Amino acid sequence: xxxxxxxxxxxxxxxxxxxxxxxxxxxxxxxxxxxxxxxxxxxxxxxxxxxxxxxxxxxxxxxxxxxxxxxxxxxxxxxxxxxxxxxxxxxxxxxxxxxxxxxxxxxxxxxxxxxxxxxxxxxxxxxxxxxxxxxxxxxxxxxxxxxxxxxxxxxxxxxxxxxxxxxxxxxxxxxxxxxxxxxxxxxxxxxxxxxxxxxxx
Numbered sequence: 001x002x003x004x005x006x007x008x009x010x011x012x013x014x015x016x017x018x019x020x021x022x023x024x025x026x027x028x029x030x031x032x033x034x035x036x037x038x039x040x041x042x043x044x045x046x047x048x049x050x051x052x053x054x055x056x057x058x059x060x061x062x063x064x065x066x067x068x069x070x071x072x073x074x075x076x077x078x079x080x081x082x083x084x085x086x087x088x089x090x091x092x093x094x095x096x097x098x099x100x101x102x103x104x105x106x107x108x109x110x111x112x113x114x115x116x117x118x119x120x121x122x123x124x125x126x127x128x129x130x131x132x133x134x135x136x137x138x139x140x141x142x143x144x145x146x147x148x149x150x151x152x153x154x155x156x157x158x159x160x161x162x163x164x165x166x167x168x169x170x171x172x173x174x175x176x177x178x179x180x181x182x183x184x185x186x187x188x189x190x191x192x193x194x195x196x197x198x199x200x201x
Contacts, residue, residue, distance in 0.1 A: 120145060123150065
């Protein structure tokens with residue numbers, strides 16, 4: 001069962017990338033992004049795609065340029081996540097057949113991203129918009145556009161955000177931070193999946 005949880009592996013290194021990815025996938029998290037301000041991110045993406053591309057949706061975060069999109073495509077990535085909504089990045093992502101999840105915070109950014117062809121939206125930073133703000137914008141967004149909450153939203157918040165209409169979550173340092181072992185990531189991912197399952201039961 002795939003859950004709408006995206007693991008954000010900021011700072012992951014290429015030698016550990018496949019072990020970390022294996023820990024996440026085995027725990028039930030099969031959407032993984034490597035932020036491009038990590039060490040050798042394209043090599044890490046390529047290593048994870050080679051090992052698990054048939055079992056997980058793997059790609060990049062902090063994607064800011066069309067050139068970045070092309071490099072992620074060349075590494076085999078299929079997911080493009082950005083902190084902002086850049087129409088050129090979205091268009092390039094879709095032209096390469098990849099999934100586009102740009103970062104947005106205001107209604108203007110949300111509708112501009114949808115118009116540009118985004119597959120879904122990443123509310124970032126979600127804690128700044130808050131639940132009340134999210135409920136207000138969700139009421140006017142197209143029902144078929146999935147919205148993920150990222151930034152300051154933890155496992156304890158899952159149920160409230162899901163009840164408000166969130167489709168899923170991006171999880172960063174609560175799952176992985178530089179120095180975490182694959183075993184530690186496994187334990188954190190297992191707890192995160194359990195929290196999500198409880199919130200949706």
